[in-house]
Amino acid sequence: MTDDVTSRSVESRPIWIVEDEPAAAKLAADLCEASGAEASVFRAPLPFLTALRAVEAPVAIVLDWRLENELSAALYLATRHRYPHMPVIYWTGSVSARLPDMVRGDAMTVVVDKADGTVPFERALAWALEAESA
Numbered sequence: 001m002t003d004d005v006t007s008r009s010v011e012s013r014p015i016w017i018v019e020d021e022p023a024a025a026k027l028a029a030d031l032c033e034a035s036g037a038e039a040s041v042f043r044a045p046l047p048f049l050t051a052l053r054a055v056e057a058p059v060a061i062v063l064d065w066r067l068e069n070e071l072s073a074a075l076y077l078a079t080r081h082r083y084p085h086m087p088v089i090y091w092t093g094s095v096s097a098r099l100p101d102m103v104r105g106d107a108m109t110v111v112v113d114k115a116d117g118t119v120p121f122e123r124a125l126a127w128a129l130e131a132e133s134a
Contacts, residue, residue, distance in 0.1 A: 012038040013129060014058040018048050018075055019091075020068050024114065028062050028091060031118060035125050045071045049078055060087040060128035065094040065103075076103065084108075087128035091121055 015037045019025035022043075029039035040058070042048040045067065061079060065072045079086060080102075088109040096104065096111045103109055108131070110124040 013132065014038045014040060015060050015062060015125075015128070016040050016042060016048065016051070016058040017062040018042045018045065018067065018072075019062070019064050020044070021064070024064070024091075027118070028121070031121055032062075032125060035122065035129065037125070037129065045069075045075055048075060052078060052082060057083055057086065059132035060089065060125075062089045062091050065090055065092040065099060073100065080106075087131045089121070089124045089128055091124075 013036060015032045017025055017028045017032070017039055019028060019041065020043055025041045025043065029041055032039040037059070040051075042051070063072055063075060067075070076088065079088060085108055088106070090099065090103060090109060090111045091114055092099075092111065093114045096113065099111060104111065110127060112120045112124045
């Protein structure tokens with residue numbers, strides 16, 4: 001797992017994780033790496049946004065709706081603006097029904113409840129990696 005983004009090899013399958021809770025960020029990164037993806041963790045929004053503009057895009061991103069200062073929607077919109085078809089996994093403790101329609105209604109976004117354990121996250125990750133290869 002890397003903190004913030006690093007350059008990638010041709011064969012890597014990078015997934016960027018934006019998570020301000022260290023234990024959740026580590027778990028998400030470990031699950032990504034167990035699935036054969038290269039995880040990069042962003043603990044703050046600004047490095048993520050900078051990388052989104054400056055570095056080759058990841059194959060998918062993992063966001064938490066409850067980021068500090070409520071910036072998750074802005075990160076989502078920035079990602080969608082630049083990469084409208086990139087798979088996004090919202091791995092969150094928020095109730096799915098309370099997320100905005102732009103998230104719940106997006107075919108390229110999957111919402112996973114953290115309380116449901118790792119299996120739904122692993123399924124969403126498999127979906128994101130399959131969508132990337134399609």
